[in-house]
Amino acid sequence: MLTVDALSCARGGLAVLHGVGFVLNPGEVLILRGPNxxxxxxxxxxxxxxxxxxAGRIDAPAEGLAYAAHADxxxxxxxxxxNLExxxxxxxxxxxxEALRAFDLVGLRSRLAQNLSAGQKRRLGLARLLVTGRPVWILDEPTVSLDRASVALFADAVRAHCAAGGSALIATHIDLGLQAEVLDLTPFRAEGAPGEASPRPRADAPTDPFDDEAFL
Amino acid sequence: MSIWEYANPKRFMQVSGALLPWLVGLTLLTLIVGLVWGFFFTGDDYRQGSTVKIIYLHVPAALMAINAWMMMLAASLIWLVRRHHVSALAARAAAPIGLTMTLIALATGAIWGQPMWGTWWAWDPRLTSFLILFLFYLGYIALWEAIETPDTAADLTSVLCIVGSVFAVLSRYAVNFWNQGLHQGASLSLDKEENVSDVFFFPLLVCIAGFVLLFVTLVFLRTRTEIRQRRLDALEARERLA
Amino acid sequence: MIRLFLRDLALGVRAGGGFGLGLAFFLILVVLVPFGVGPEPQFLSRIAPGILWVGALLACLLSLDRIFQLDFEDGSLDLLAVAPVPLEGVTAAKALAHWVTTGLPLVLIAPLLGVLLNLPGPAYSYMILSLAIGTPALSFIGAFGAALTVGLKRGGLLLSLLVLPLYVPTLIFGAETVRRGAEGLPVGTPLAMLAGISLAVVALLPFAAAAALRINLR
Structure with a gap:
């Protein structure tokens, strides 16, 4: 369903990950771990x-991804x-x-989003995943500011989603109680990224001209 | 061997480094010959007196002000299509030079305009267009300075340069429509009737060549600086992270 | 796309949406001008077209950074970028919503402010016409500028620096239409040019704006 092969990515012009690869099949959950x-x-x-x-390849179904980040x-x-509609x-x-029920938002239907608590907002942000109708969920720290009961609601929603043939790629630090593969990103840290010593090129003579780090 | 080989930063540094001393020498020679010839060995115009000699600065500067933008446009397109970093950096390097050329053209125009038209500034279409061009340069440079991620900055300024070019041309026509001006027609054109007389024409050509060379030299110099700056930034970033 | 347009419209009108701020700014600007240049009616009526056009332009500028900034901050823009709607359509819908909440009210209030500035009688219809044709261009050019500066923390000032030079042709042809109308001269050429600019801008700039947004989101 989602295949990632030899993927390298950069943030702000600096390489962070190198050679990441995984396969996500229908009904599966993959949890990403690694230090901040x-x-x-x-x-x-x-x-x-x-x-x-x-560099690398990402094979994903066209219009099959739903993304939820820190901002809701x-x-x-x-x-x-x-908001949901x-x-x-x-x-x-x-x-x-269905989404309102799954995240226990029925009682808050006509509340303005500005009057929701942080956890309620988060639940609304996650309920949004259900109304996208998309098979692959890509979730970045979905449980931030959720209480224990809400985390359980979320885990139930992911289970239901997978049971229906969906799948989820989740970056999280807490144990969701899901049956899931875990991928530790630490081995994929890119050369020269934080915490790793590497040979320093002289300012005027990069070792490989087309691999010049300054021109990533 | 294709021309794109020079788009490699390392290759560019080698070639431009070897060319620079020659370019500097040639620029100085051409500029000195052109300006000395123009200033001291041509007669005064029968109507304009010695003030006419400012054309040896004014016309080349005005030409380069426009050509610098054209070069930035070409470099931006190359960056967007082929993603050669040297191209993006050359566009960045050319902008302040173009800005300065625009300022020189405006300033020399004002100095010449005072005795001739009796005013430092008039909202003449040509003058106004150059003022607008000046604003475009300012915006372009400001956008480069404002964005921290180099590739994002290169992309966004390229988009701005392309859209800006269209609006610059549009502004030129709008301004023409808005006010018919005092400025004389082009000093140089293929149509012999309008041309300045030969006495002024040849030193002027030498001066224009000198300004073109000056522009190329400065762009080379500044692009080299930008490349070194990028390398320095990469080293510093690594240093901070280590 | 229509939903996005309606949402932006609703957000613009609801509390904190900034609806009416541009109008108030326009009003204050027009009231201030006579204090600066003196109250002679002949002089005011001569500069009225220019004042109204420059005022409309500045009032429009005031709310430009809201077009994308809020959606960028709360993450909506990321979600819209992965949604099954083209980003070009998103920018067009948002620019259109900006025009309806900012430009259109300016068009409607301009005749009223024309009275304050002693705008000559025949100029009123041209005033409304030129603003109605020209202000969409202001919103769409502005949306392009806003897309360029969306990732920046203090993009507001830079946005003005980038957008104002791009407004020059629209301003020239817009104000020229009213000026000629006021003097009873034919207005066909500037009006056609103004309409041409607006149509071209509405058709083409959403592509440039969407390209800029994509660059800023990555």
């Missing part, structure tokens, strides 16, 4: 198609229902009732 700053967000943004890879993409002056219309996804 290793490039989890960069990798997810690259896979989601928001930034071009430096909510409008403070719109209600819960309006907007994204449902944009993605041409299913009606929103």
């Amino acid at each position: 700053g290793i490039g989890k967000t960069t990798l997810l943004r690259t896979v989601a198609g928001l930034q071009p890879p430096v 993409g909510l409008k403070a002056q719109m209600t819960v229902v309006e 907007f994204w449902s219309a944009i993605f041409g996804g299913p009606p929103i009732d």
